[in-house]
Amino acid sequence: MRVEGFDPMQTTVVRERLSRRRQSRHALVHVTHASMGVTDAMAVRGDYLLHPIRGFTPGYDFVGVIERLPADTPPDLHVGQRVAGILPRMGAHASLISVAPSLLVPVPDFLDDAIAATVPLDAVTALFALDALAVESGTILVQGAGGAVGAWASQLATTRGFTAYGTASPRSHDHAARFTASVFDYNDATWIDRILEATDGGVVGAIDHTGSRSVRRTIRPGGRLVRTAFGGTPGRGRSSTAAGFATSALRRYAQPHERICSVPIIVATQRPRYRRALSGLFTAVGKGTLLPPQPRVTPLAAYTDALASMVGAAPGEKIILTTSEE
Numbered sequence: 001m002r003v004e005g006f007d008p009m010q011t012t013v014v015r016e017r018l019s020r021r022r023q024s025r026h027a028l029v030h031v032t033h034a035s036m037g038v039t040d041a042m043a044v045r046g047d048y049l050l051h052p053i054r055g056f057t058p059g060y061d062f063v064g065v066i067e068r069l070p071a072d073t074p075p076d077l078h079v080g081q082r083v084a085g086i087l088p089r090m091g092a093h094a095s096l097i098s099v100a101p102s103l104l105v106p107v108p109d110f111l112d113d114a115i116a117a118t119v120p121l122d123a124v125t126a127l128f129a130l131d132a133l134a135v136e137s138g139t140i141l142v143q144g145a146g147g148a149v150g151a152w153a154s155q156l157a158t159t160r161g162f163t164a165y166g167t168a169s170p171r172s173h174d175h176a177a178r179f180t181a182s183v184f185d186y187n188d189a190t191w192i193d194r195i196l197e198a199t200d201g202g203v204v205g206a207i208d209h210t211g212s213r214s215v216r217r218t219i220r221p222g223g224r225l226v227r228t229a230f231g232g233t234p235g236r237g238r239s240s241t242a243a244g245f246a247t248s249a250l251r252r253y254a255q256p257h258e259r260i261c262s263v264p265i266i267v268a269t270q271r272p273r274y275r276r277a278l279s280g281l282f283t284a285v286g287k288g289t290l291l292p293p294q295p296r297v298t299p300l301a302a303y304t305d306a307l308a309s310m311v312g313a314a315p316g317e318k319i320i321l322t323t324s325e326e
């Protein structure tokens, strides 16, 4: 898929040849499954700061089969192997991708393709956001606990011994309640006061994707706020992200401390850490320690339908594109 204009209807199917230079240094992976999420929808409508210029292929993560490897490849990879990965720049919504071997993580046999494809971007984001909180115990708040990243973050927080409180609207309340000790409706004007009351002065940390200023009030002195995104109304996503990013960076030493968690940046700069994280998440899903969302498998070729279906997706459903019917 390639975004030819910033309108979902202009996302077109293109066939492109990979350049020889990239082929020689990179692995070739036949993508069988790739997740579609909110970030893709933002990028396709021109609202995503990291892909402001049209002509790119959306999608950050994938599951596929290695077709070719360069000479200096890590020993745990071989041709024909099932692998997954997250790209530092979008490009996974394709049937064949050229990718650095250091980004590839073996998919264990016990995981189904579509389930495995729900894991990389969302669960790794949740895990790194939790790491960035840098707290060891107490109650933490997960904004949008019924959402794709939020459900993973709530579960991971619980497995690490935190009490997880979540926010959700009535629409995703029940899904959020599966993974959290308590759910607060973010539409209720008193939700922050209710959290302060329930926690006797605030949570030790919060993971937020809305960019809200008021969420700072939920955090007790010395606590930390991790931002994974900065919200913004459609059409203003890029400016909201740029402004939110700058403000959060400046608030590094403010009260509460703020940190930004950007998985594309971590994947680009900390590959061994990213590979360990994804591998561990696959194991936890296989053991049943973490529950994945329900994949809704859709052909990659029906791209605009898949984008449209995100609006009506039930809480706990994840759209997984497949190339296998092509």
Ligand SMILES: NC(=O)c1ccc[n+]([C@@H]2O[C@H](COP(=O)([O-])OP(=O)(O)OC[C@H]3O[C@@H](n4cnc5c(N)ncnc54)[C@H](OP(=O)(O)O)[C@@H]3O)[C@@H](O)[C@H]2O)c1
Residues within 6 Å of the ligand: 037, 038, 039, 042, 121, 122, 125, 143, 144, 145, 146, 147, 148, 149, 150, 167, 168, 169, 170, 171, 172, 173, 186, 209, 210, 227, 228, 229, 230, 231, 261, 262, 263, 264
């Ligand atoms: N930093 C990174 O590397 C990274 C990686 C992946 C995604 N992201 C970003 O993270 C964000 C969330 O992604 P996602 O895939 O989890 O989206 P998602 O599945 O749509 O989940 C978002 C959740 O947020 C809730 N929500 C909506 N408005 C809210 C508000 N005002 N206050 C609190 N919660 C609210 C929604 O709850 P209701 O359904 O109840 O309304 C929904 O469940 C997106 O902006 C995405 O671009 C960042």
